[in-house]
Amino acid sequence: MKVMQLLPELNSGGVERGTLEIARALIADGHESLVVSNGGRMVAQLEAEGSTHLTLPIHKKALSSLWQIRPLRKLIAQHRPDILHVRSRVPAWLAHFALNGMPANQRPHLISTVHGFYSINRYSQIMTQAEKVIAVSDSVVQYIRDNYRNCPPEDIVRIYRGIDPQAFPHGYQPSAQWLNQTFKDFPELENKFLICLPGRITRLKGHETLIALMQQLHEHYPQLHAVVVGGADPKKAAYLKEMHDSIQAKGLSDKFTFTGHRSDIREWLALSDAVLSLSNQAETFGRTALEALSVGTPVIGWNRGGVAEILSHVYPQGLIAVDDQSALLSAVKQHIDAPPQVAPVSMFSLKDMCDQTLALYKQVSGKD
Incomplete structure (x- = not known):
């Protein structure tokens, strides 16, 4: 053929x-x-x-x-x-x-x-x-x-x-060398509960929701830290500045890390304690959510599009009603208070x- x-x-x-x-x-x-x-x-x-x-x-x-x-x-x-x-x-x-x-x-x-x-x-x-x-x-x-x-x-x-389960094996741990370098580059991440929002810096990805979430949680959970893994296109520079200004105005600058574009997404997903999927629009599939679940990191995401299909099959406890901020807040609290186990992924x-x-x-x- x-x-x-x-x-x-x-x-x-x-x-x-x-x-x-x-x-x-x-x-x-x-x-x-x-x-x-x-x-x-x-x-x-x-x-x-x-x-x-x-x-x-x-x-x-x-x-x-x-x-x-x-x-x-x-x-x-x-x-x-x-x-x-x-x-x-x-x-x-x-x-x-x-x-x-x-x-x-x-x-x-x-x-x-x-x-x-x-x-x-x-x-x-x-x-x-x-x-x-x-x-x-x-x-x-x-x-x-x-x-x-x-x-x-x-x-x-x-x-x-x-995805290739061998590329994102269940229980994957980043190497000691990677961890040493990462904590050297981003010392603020060490010994924290990391919630990760992966993806390019665009309005669609739900960064404002993450900022509002951190504002509600940071006093009760001083160990909580947000990591935004993804780069900003030069055309999105104004939006990136808007986000940084908002974070600073809310006194959250020490609670956020922006890594920029990374090719080591598997390591970041494995390092994180929970991954969020908060896109303003339904995604057709949601590959990053699947990659996170595959390595064993819980995913919390809106109940729509391809991400909802993945979560309903693999990790239904991570599904929350679309744009329900209080459900998001309580889901993240539950994950901090009692970190759950994610079963190995056998689909997709x-x-x-x-x-x-x-x-x-x-x-x-x-x-x-």
């Missing part, structure tokens, strides 16, 4: 990681893997793992991207994949036009993955116009059914995103995700 995946770029993010994971699984199963994107820092890894990368500027939400229809059609005709798998809206539109210009008997089978709760319009509808539409959670299945009636329910296939594995995706490729292409 020959599979060609299309996405805008290969720099960082869940879509990109998923593309590499499926590419790796294809190679391991003896198939041919091609990826078309505008390139990026993950290309070297993709190629080292046996896939072919084809560079094409299919990343811009601009009319000028239409110039890529013909080059894309040429690539498809040249490589003749059995499956064309689109993972984003601009590449999906370009694939749509490219395939329309090809004889029906020369077109590959088209599969899409809906990774996000996209804005509901004609532009996004393209993601639901494929032979099979992969939804990354039940929440996404519901979103497609509610908003895109043109997509037959039998064409939607729920395949949960997954990377292997399941890859196996189910490859099975779908084989079914659609008739090569199973």
Whole structure:
């Protein structure tokens, strides 16, 4: 089987990681893997793992991207994949036009993955116009059914995103060297009860909720400390300053640590005593929450989207009603007063995700 995946770029993010994971699984199963994107820092890894990368500027939400229809059609005709798998809206539109210009008997089978709760319009509808539409959670299945009636329910296939349990083993402890360096860089973290809010610095992640929570708790729990693990895009500098000003005005400066962008997320999740998921909008999956639970760190999060699906299966005591500040407060208090044990995670594995995706490729292409 020959599979060609299309996405805008290969720099960082869940879509990109998923593309590499499926590419790796294809190679391991003896198939041919091609990826078309505008390139990026993950290309070297993709190629080292046996896939072919084809560079094409299919990343811009601009009319000028239409110039890529013909080059894309040429690539498809040249490589003749059995499956064309689109993972984003601009590449999906370009694939749509490219395939329309090809004889029906020369077109590959088209599969899409809906990774996000996209804005509901004609532009996004393209993601639901494929032979099979992969939804990354039940929440996404519901979103497609509610908003895109043109997509037959039998064409939607729920395949949960997954993580490698060996990369996030239950009971994982950071190395002594890592701990020494971290306590040297951030001495304020030693001997504290750490609550962690992971993710990029954006308004969506719920930092204001964390600040309000710390304001309510810090006097009763002097050992409590908040860690924000994630970097701020230069465009978010004003929001970051706003947060720091708010923390300072409330007299909480010594209760917060901002680590900036980190590539050692596993260590931070394992070091933390509890991880919060407080996004203002539903997340389609909630990978970081799953990674935290996998290493054995409790997660407390709003009951919506993919995070709620993970928590309901793995750690239901961490589920709290959306925006219920008092429920959040009491949940955090309970976790400080009587730290619970998180059972090993047996669902949502990377292997399941890859196996189910490859099975779908084989079914659609008739090569199973």
